[in-house]
């Protein structure tokens with residue numbers, strides 16, 4: 001057992017920790033039978049430390065959320081201080097933590113997003129956004145896109161356009177969500193080629209709005225996260241903003257994964273100077289030290305609720321112990337210039353990944369922004385056929401990317417392997433040497449795919 005593990009857990013061996021976890025908990029998005037969770041006893045900076053003391057470079061910031069890295073003392077102090085000061089007050093009260101974070105958010109969020117609803121997850125923040133959009137517009141439909149992920153509850157999974165949704169239908173089918181084609185220039189679903197297409201996938205959304213009527217909002221991940229780090233062409237978001245404005249529809253940006261410096265801007269929408277009507281975020285807002293989600297709305301929406309009933313709320317909404325560390329986290333990101341750092345390291349990562357692509361025929365595409373990249377794996381570069389699909393995953397087949405990730409883990413690097421691609425998204429404090437090590441470890445094991 002790691003010497004730094006907590007005193008309270010000293011009585012348990014690593015094997016007992018694993019066994020008890022497996023015995024009494026569900027492993028998510030997987031079959032239970034072969035779940036063998038690793039005991040994480042400690043973590044610092046960009047590293048996780050297992051029960052035997054072995055260190056792992058975290059090359060995807062866990063679930064793309066540990067942006068600041070582990071054991072940041074200022075954040076730890078903020079949690080401890082808040083716990084001593086005021087551990088809970090119901091959401092109807094004002095608290096110092098809430099006031100301080102709100103003031104900071106008003107400075108950092110895209111201009112005009114000025115009224116906040118705090119949750120404890122990205123999923124709940126999306127649920128809030130959908131309800132607010134429906135209350136504000138009096139309309140019911142949400143246009144989401146294929147290859148998007150917005151959460152795992154009934155409402156948010158219904159708005160999710162990725163295969164995790166199909167796996168649970170019909171329960172996953174929520175009312176009022178319709179899907180538009182994703183923006184995916186590598187594998188365009190409508191067989192167009194950029195720039196000749198003139199962003200036809202955005203025009204199709206306008207076609208949907210006009211034909212459907214009753215559309216409250218268009219919901220987008222500005223850069224699609226788990227489903228492939230899909231970066232839209234620069235014209236896409238401004239065009240979507242115009243379409244929404246001209247048709248009286250709200251634009252919701254789900255920045256749960258792309259917010260907080262991940263893409264080299266505080267928020268991905270900043271890349272295109274587009275301000276959504278509602279911005280949803282979580283993960284990096286506290287670098288996952290504590291669970292916090294945020295649904296931020298525009299002034300016009302805020303104004304509407306002056307005289308309309310705001311019919312939403314949670315017991316743990318605006319929980320002080322979730323808010324105080326967010327303030328510390330944002331200050332630490334500013335002190336360490338982490339947004340600029342992600343932007344500056346992007347060309348370095350891109351060049352390294354392109355080198356990797358030139359060596360391995362199993363890589364079809366590399367793409368990303370800031371410290372948020374996908375390595376898209378294909379059987380054949382001409383057909384772009386992936387090695388696996390989600391259907392393989394839910395049928396229990398061994399996935400090529402999982403085989404590679406397992407080898408990398410044995411070599412001390414953790415990476416998110418998502419069906420047919422890897423997500424490279426280290427903590428924003430990562431060094432060039434650590435980037436080199438992570439990519440070299442991927443390089444070493446890509447032969448599994450090259451030879452598959």
Ligand code: PLP
Pocket residue numbers: 063120121122123124126149150151152221225226254255256257282283
């Ligand atoms: N939206 C996006 C874009 C996400 O990537 C995620 C989680 O990965 C969610 C929503 C759901 O957030 P949470 O897991 O905090 O509920």
